Amino acid sequence: MAKSNKPIVWGPFAAGGTLTAFMTPVLVTLTLLAGLGHVPDVLAYERLHAFAAHWLGKAALIAVIFLSLWSVAHRLRITLYDLGVRADSGVAAVLYSAAGLASIAAAVFLSRL
Amino acid sequence: MAEKVTRRPYVREVPRVRWFLQHPRYVRYMTREVTCLFIGAYTLLMVAGLQRLSEGRASWETFLEMLRSPWSIAFHCFALGFSLYHTVTWFNLTPKALPVQVGESFVPDAVIAGAHYAAWALLSLVLLKLAGAY
Numbered sequence: 001m002a003k004s005n006k007p008i009v010w011g012p013f014a015a016g017g018t019l020t021a022f023m024t025p026v027l028v029t030l031t032l033l034a035g036l037g038h039v040p041d042v043l044a045y046e047r048l049h050a051f052a053a054h055w056l057g058k059a060a061l062i063a064v065i066f067l068s069l070w071s072v073a074h075r076l077r078i079t080l081y082d083l084g085v086r087a088d089s090g091v092a093a094v095l096y097s098a099a100g101l102a103s104i105a106a107a108v109f110l111s112r113l
Numbered sequence: 114m115a116e117k118v119t120r121r122p123y124v125r126e127v128p129r130v131r132w133f134l135q136h137p138r139y140v141r142y143m144t145r146e147v148t149c150l151f152i153g154a155y156t157l158l159m160v161a162g163l164q165r166l167s168e169g170r171a172s173w174e175t176f177l178e179m180l181r182s183p184w185s186i187a188f189h190c191f192a193l194g195f196s197l198y199h200t201v202t203w204f205n206l207t208p209k210a211l212p213v214q215v216g217e218s219f220v221p222d223a224v225i226a227g228a229h230y231a232a233w234a235l236l237s238l239v240l241l242k243l244a245g246a247y
Contacts (some may be wrong), residue, residue, distance in 0.1 A: 024192075024199070025197050026241060027155070029246065032189040035180040036186070040241075040244045040246040045166075049166060065159060068152060068156040072150075072156065082133075082143075083129075083130050105164075106159075109163040109164045
């Protein structure tokens with residue numbers, strides 16, 4: 001039977017797509033409010049530091065960041081193919097690696113809190 | 114073994130890049146796909162924010178200050194619009210991805226999508242409340 005790595009790629013994509021559908025508008029709203037001068041309580045330094053320093057907060061942030069970036073990488077890969085970029089395996093390697101590296105960077109920053 | 118091709122099949126010319134402008138449905142498809150650019154950029158902004166947070170209070174304050182720039186506000190407006198479009202298209206697809214069968218019949222699409230919209234609205238209100246946005 002032919003082996004396929006599609007489920008491994010597709011699982012986090014579906015999870016990330018669902019997560020971003022539920023979460024991203026709220027997250028964008030929070031930083032948009034901060035930009036408009038109405039900083040939500042959670043973005044005050046003490047509150048956010050306390051949230052991100054707790055292991056549960058760390059886990060939530062890493063889950064959101066990794067799954068979001070992975071689903072973005074997957075969708076961007078498909079879109080680039082649609083736009084005529086036929087070097088799919090190269091595109092896939094670059095995009096998935098970038099999603100992984102940015103997630104690792106986030107984990108490193110969280111570990112310093 | 115090479116056979117001589119005696120016929121010339123009709124091959125429709127399709128523009129390599131701008132094909133999606135040829136039908137409104139393709140434009141909506143491409144709009145849905147490019148939502149990922151905004152969601153991705155926003156997530157990278159979150160990672161940058163975590164870096165500032167890890168560097169201490171002063172660094173975090175400069176991050177909050179940066180959020181107030183006109184570029185940031187404009188980006189957030191686009192990111193909000195595109196992320197909402199992603200949400201709508203994703204929920205409208207859930208009945209296709211997760212059909213629910215009860216007995217002989219399937220739960221209507223509108224019920225499955227509607228349940229997602231309701232849960233999303235509730236979750237958003239709760240999260241905004243917990244975050245102290247209102």
